[in-house]
Amino acid sequence: MVTIAGRSRTISVRGVGADEDSTTQYALQVRFRGDFAKQCDYPLDKIGRMPATRNCGLPDIVMLNVYLT
Structure with a gap:
């Protein structure tokens, strides 16, 4: 999650999935x-x-973008 502040504030959240307990990036x-x-x-x-x-x-x-694979 990244916050960009200026006249307004933009927060970008990426890479959110159902695999947060994975021990490595290769064995999700x-x-x-x-x-x-x-x-x-x-x-x-x-x-x-x-x-x-x-x-x-x-x-x-x-805005919310959802990508299904």
């Missing part, structure tokens, strides 16, 4: 393997928690 341990709905809900929950560390929340999100 995907949470909720086989449950598509939970794999979508979990990253959105993480995205909702991250802005709170910068004194904002989900209502402040202007």
